[in-house]
Amino acid sequence: MTKWTGVFPAVTTKLNENGSINxxxxxxxxxxxxxxxxxGVIVLPMLGENASLAPSEKELVIRSAKEVVAGRVPLLSGLAEIxxxxANARAVEFEKLGVEGLMAFPSLAYKTDARETAEWYKSLAKASGLPIMIYNNPIAYGIDVTPEILKELSDSPTIVAVKEETGDVRRVTDMYVALGxxxxxxxxxxxxxVESVALGAVGWVSGMTNVWPKEAVTLFNLCAQGRKEEALQLYRLLTPSFHLDTHVKLVQYIKLAESLVYGSPxxxxxxxxxxxxxxxxxxxxTIRDAIKQLENYSLPKAA
Structure with a gap:
């Protein structure tokens, strides 16, 4: 079975002023x-403005990402359809384009009930051979892929991971209790x-990693290595910025942060x-305050 661990940034799609893809x-x-x-990297997430892009633009983003990734890390794509x-057709197309996994949204147009949600992912799992990470964000989409639904999906071998974004860290433990x-x-x-890794999360789909990748990777590794005090020091420095990732305008917030830190559009x-x-x-x-604090902070060395 596919094993994903570590930091997988949800990559922002850079645009020109006229709205075309840069x-x-x-x-x-x-x-x-x-x-x-x-x-790993995940292109075309919510943060990548997936739902605002035409199919041809999605293909351009994937082809461009495939070229620069060049096999160095797994390349996943968000899949967000109505x-x-x-959704099934995009899965087939994305597999042909060479992505190595999908981060799959629920239907964007309709709040499916539990039976419909399970069927959505079962059908998608059969559409291609790509491993799937379920994107569970009931705050944004009103659909919660609960442990009970995940039990129904457990016999779909290509569904391998869950991006847990309920906002309630207790869900991590609930999933382990119900599903091992x-x-x-x-x-x-x-x-x-920090809380999620302490409870057993093995990876992080992150927005602010676009801004501070080295710091985010260091933070995750400190958590995974049980270096609590070092992790907390860095976490507390970055948490005001991390709060920006949870706002409805996270796309604008994170793109502005990227622009301030390293000059991207x-x-x-x-x-x-x-x-x-x-x-x-x-x-x-918020971002400039973090920049100033980081100037006086030394990242811990890897273990």
């Missing part, structure tokens, strides 16, 4: 992530990573708009 900036950001030690037929080690559990909330796809006024000032102040 391939060079997207590839540069992916290379920066890999160079700084991430264990109908079962489209059947699924690889990934923390999907930046400001719960912050443009977003409509209906999102660039930040302005007090909101922009808040995000800028």
């Amino acid at each position: 391939v060079e900036a997207t590839q540069s950001s992916i290379d920066r992530l890999i160079t700084n030690g991430v264990s 109908t079962q037929a489209d 080690n059947r699924y690889q559990i990934f923390c999907g909330v930046d400001d719960q990573i 912050e443009w977003v796809r409509s209906p999102r708009l660039p930040l302005f006024g007090s909101e922009r000032e808040f995000v800028t102040r």
